[in-house]
Amino acid sequence: MLMKQHSSRILFGITGASGAIYARVLLDELVCHGHEIHLVASRNSLVVMCAELDVSFADGRFDASILLGRKPPAGQITVYDDTDMAAPLASGTFHSDGMVICPCSMKTLGLLAGGIGQTLICRAADVCLKEKRRLVIVPRETPLNLIHLRNMTTLCETGAIILPAMPGFYHHPKMLDDIAAHLVMKICGALGLPRSDRHSWTGTAVETV
Numbered sequence: 050m051l052m053k054q055h056s057s058r059i060l061f062g063i064t065g066a067s068g069a070i071y072a073r074v075l076l077d078e079l080v081c082h083g084h085e086i087h088l089v090a091s092r093n094s095l096v097v098m099c100a101e102l103d104v105s106f107a108d109g110r111f112d113a114s115i116l117l118g119r120k121p122p123a124g125q126i127t128v129y130d131d132t133d134m135a136a137p138l139a140s141g142t143f144h145s146d147g148m149v150i151c152p153c154s155m156k157t158l159g160l161l162a163g164g165i166g167q168t169l170i171c172r173a174a175d176v177c178l179k180e181k182r183r184l185v186i187v188p189r190e191t192p193l194n195l196i197h198l199r200n201m202t203t204l205c206e207t208g209a210i211i212l213p214a215m216p217g218f219y220h221h222p223k224m225l226d227d228i229a230a231h232l233v234m235k236i237c238g239a240l241g242l243p244r245s246d247r248h249s250w251t252g253t254a255v256e257t258v
């Protein structure tokens with residue numbers, strides 16, 4: 050259901066790290082707030098989505114309605130192939146209000162840190178960095194080796210926001226979606242988008258007068 054109209058144009062990359070539920074809940078949040086979404090799912094992300102969300106994609110082609118679990122409003126989500134280097138988001142002339150890669154695999158993180166725009170996701174993220182636009186990277190792996198840590202440092206130094214898939218638990222989540230929603234609230238904040246404060250920490254005050 051559409052809740053509110055905003056004009057933000059958000060680029061959204063989904064890669065093959067564990068945590069497909071984060072992608073689903075984030076997509077739902079962006080759709081509900083009426084954002085214009087330009088979505089790229091890597092080939093490997095489809096494998097993880099199928100394994101973790103019990104979905105399947107006909108002919109192995111990504112379908113945003115299947116990830117979302119419903120049909121989004123017409124025209125709100127544009128999907129591109131990760132090999133399509135002629136897509137608009139491969140160019141700095143295509144304005145965006147920011148990009149998020151959620152979840153982000155260590156492979157994609159490595160390509161990004163090396164400045165290798167080999168996939169559309171990597172190229173679009175590289176464009177965000179060079180154009181000084183917001184880039185929020187949601188890496189997921191554990192444990193992390195020194196290469197992973199150095200890649201995150203490089204990207205942080207270059208202007209990306211590193212927002213690891215580390216949900217909090219102080220809002221007493223009851224369901225998996227509640228856990229994901231906490232992280233999604235953080236991602237929306239990092240993207241500079243209005244967000245629901247449903248999961249915000251309200252402190253330990255004894256009394257409000």
Ligand SMILES: Cc1cc2nc3c(=O)[nH]c(=O)nc-3n(C[C@H](O)[C@H](O)[C@H](O)COP(=O)(O)O)c2cc1C
Nearest residue numbers: 064065066067091093094100154155156157189190
């Ligand atoms: C079920 C499953 C879970 C995975 N989880 C992770 C993960 O949490 N982090 C990670 O870096 N790679 C993970 N991988 C491996 C990536 O999918 C693999 O490195 C892939 O090449 C990433 O490609 P992409 O970045 O183009 O999507 C996982 C693979 C599978 C099949």
